[in-house]
Amino acid sequence: xxxxxRLPSMIKTRRLAAALVGLLAASVMTGPVxxxxxxxxxVEPPKVELVLDVSGSMRATDIDGRSRISVxxxxxxxxxxxxxxETELGIRVLGATYPGDDKEQGCQDTQQxxxxxxxxxxxxxxxxxxxxxxxxxxxxxxLRSAAEDLGTGSxxxxxxxxxxxxxxxxxxxxxxxxxxxxxxxxxxxxxTLGLAPDxxxxxQLLCIAGATGGTYTAAQSADELxxxxxxxxxxxRDTHTATPAVxxxxxxxxxxxxxxxxxxxxxxxxxxxxxxxxxxYPGQELRASVSVALDRPVNPDHAxxxxxxxxxxxxxxxxxxxxxxxxxxxxxxxxxxxGEQPEDGPSxxxxxxxxxxxxxxxxxxxxxxxxxxxxxxxxxxxxELTVDMVVSSPAPAAPDLGRGWVLLVLLTGVGLLAGLxxxxxxxxxxxxxxxx
Numbered sequence: 001x002x003x004x005x006r007l008p009s010m011i012k013t014r015r016l017a018a019a020l021v022g023l024l025a026a027s028v029m030t031g032p033v034x035x036x037x038x039x040x041x042x043v044e045p046p047k048v049e050l051v052l053d054v055s056g057s058m059r060a061t062d063i064d065g066r067s068r069i070s071v072x073x074x075x076x077x078x079x080x081x082x083x084x085x086e087t088e089l090g091i092r093v094l095g096a097t098y099p100g101d102d103k104e105q106g107c108q109d110t111q112q113x114x115x116x117x118x119x120x121x122x123x124x125x126x127x128x129x130x131x132x133x134x135x136x137x138x139x140x141x142x143l144r145s146a147a148e149d150l151g152t153g154s155x156x157x158x159x160x161x162x163x164x165x166x167x168x169x170x171x172x173x174x175x176x177x178x179x180x181x182x183x184x185x186x187x188x189x190x191x192t193l194g195l196a197p198d199x200x201x202x203x204q205l206l207c208i209a210g211a212t213g214g215t216y217t218a219a220q221s222a223d224e225l226x227x228x229x230x231x232x233x234x235x236x237r238d239t240h241t242a243t244p245a246v247x248x249x250x251x252x253x254x255x256x257x258x259x260x261x262x263x264x265x266x267x268x269x270x271x272x273x274x275x276x277x278x279x280x281y282p283g284q285e286l287r288a289s290v291s292v293a294l295d296r297p298v299n300p301d302h303a304x305x306x307x308x309x310x311x312x313x314x315x316x317x318x319x320x321x322x323x324x325x326x327x328x329x330x331x332x333x334x335x336x337x338x339g340e341q342p343e344d345g346p347s348x349x350x351x352x353x354x355x356x357x358x359x360x361x362x363x364x365x366x367x368x369x370x371x372x373x374x375x376x377x378x379x380x381x382x383x384e385l386t387v388d389m390v391v392s393s394p395a396p397a398a399p400d401l402g403r404g405w406v407l408l409v410l411l412t413g414v415g416l417l418a419g420l421x422x423x424x425x426x427x428x429x430x431x432x433x434x435x436x
Contacts, residue, residue: 002138030196044153047088047116047238050076050148050229055095060164067239068164068195072074075226076128080121082230087253089233090116090149094142094212095135106136107169112149140172143208147181154281156187158214159230162196163368166204175204177242178211179295183267183379190214191232210295212381233281249274253362261389266365267380268292274365278387279358280338285392286366289333290319290365293382297372306332309362316361317420328414336361337392363387 058069076091083089093116098109113127143159150157167174181188191214192205202218209216215232219225244265250256256275268274280286290306308321319334338359365383 001022001030006192020417030389040104043409044155045088046155046158046232047090047150047153048158048160049081049090049092049112049116049149049234051092051142051146051159052076052128052131053095053096053137053161053165054093054131054133055137055165056133057136057165060196063195063220063225065220067133069131071222072162072195073128073224073250074222075133075229077125078226079229079233080124082121083121083233087119087233087236088117089119089124090114090146091127092146093131093137093148094144095133096131097137100135103169105134107138107141109135110138110142111144112145116149116151123275130394136168137163138169139163139204139208140170140174140177142289143174143177143181143190144172149200150188156189156236158232159188159190159203160193160232161190161208161227162193162195162225163205164201164220165198166201175211175296179376179379182212182295182382185270188212190332192216193228194218195225207295210293213293213384240385245384247276249276249365251275253277253309253364258363259363259385259387261387264385264387266383266385268367269296269380270366270369270371270377271367272380274383276363276365277384278361278363280336280361280389281358281393282338283338284334284389286361287333287388287390288319288363289386291329291331291384292365292367292369293329293384294369295381296375298375299370301374303366303368304332305364305366306334306362307366308334309364311360311362319373323369330367 004117005257005373012418016403019086024331052072054069058072059067061067063071090112093112094110095106096109096111096113098106100106114124143161146159150159154166178190181190190208190212192202194216194217197220198219202216206213217228219228233405244263246260247257247264247266249266253275256277258277258279260278264276266274272332278288286308288306288308290303290304308316309418317334318338318405319332363385365385367381369381371377
């Protein structure tokens with residue numbers, strides 16, 4: 001099994017600027033400029049929508065002796081008070097208005113009670129305070145609607161889903177909705193908070209979070225719920241500036257997208273190989289890592305491999321693995337310098353001039369995942385690929401002992417001298433011992 005510690009995903013501004021200038025200069029001679037991830041500071045603020053389950057089961061009084069809905073309302077009030085001024089917040093509810101038995105009607109019961117935008121704290125608290133547990137649990141529909149509430153843009157959006165039960169209205173299945181949204185490249189992350197110690201609910205919320213790169217947390221107290229919501233809202237402010245660029249790897253190197261330094265997202269099917277191309281100039285070192293999120297059930301003997309391959313098919317280097325401590329993400333990484341070649345290839349003199357020709361390196365992401373019975377095969381699993389370029393720093397050279405006949409003669413001479421020295425010392429020791 002192959003994995004690797006995740007390499008740095010944030011590229012320093014100066015390094016990116018230098019790389020971009022070099023690539024633009026070289027494009028006249030080498031063709032199109034590689035795609036670069038968008039690292040400009042976004043002009044739009046971070047956007048978050050809290051999605052609250054207000055179905056009938058939220059009446060249960062099993063959190064610190066209080067009802068689940070009252071704990072959620074208190075948490076919402078505290079989060080709204082502590083909300084960073086630059087964050088735009090929206091609130092959507094599900095199962096909050098229809099008390100009847102008509103399931104078809106009850107499964108359409110989701111409303112946005114606070115639009116996404118600068119928060120009016122008084123309005124938001126008043127809207128949440130009037131909620132009473134009522135109907136069904138259309139989680140899938142609420143997620144799809146929340147994505148529409150947040151819209152599209154250049155930065156990531158976050159949905160924080162708080163529920164105590166599994167979807168009672170599928171279709172649409174909430175996990176499939178999450179995969180559908182992620183496959184659209186909408187830069188949407190869904191974090192889930194579970195209020196009930198139920199295994200089926202936990203599995204569903206894990207699936208929703210995993211499909212979009214979010215997190216799952218079980219909240220068993222008012223303090224846990226409040227603290228976790230605050231943390232997730234705050235995280236939106238920290239991470240909305242670093243959204244991976246969406247690319248589509250191919251089945252062969254020749255047609256693969258050309259990438260520069262940055263972070264990229266893609267999708268990979270079971271047992272698939274995805275190819276990408278990266279130009280590496282003499283004097284540069286390529287550092288790359290890949291992480292695959294296991295957003296659906298797979299057999300335990302899974303693995304990910306990252307390789308750097310020359311355009312003629314020779315393998316340059318194979319990535320190494322490392323456990324991250326997470327069972328829902330598998331990673332691998334590698335490093336390769338433009339001066340490095342396979343043993344049977346030439347070793348060009350490193351150069352850092354911008355007019356030097358780049359070596360096109362093919363990065364291949366492969367997986368050995370096997371789906372469990374009944375597992376959805378598409379879309380593919382989320383892939384995050386990080387590419388960085390740094391100045392090559394080769395290891396100190398070892399003494400060169402030569403090759404072929406030169407090495408043989410050298411070793412023979414050393415052996416002869418060692419034998420003579422050993423004989424002299426042995427003769428001296430024997431003579432001295434006899435005299436005594």
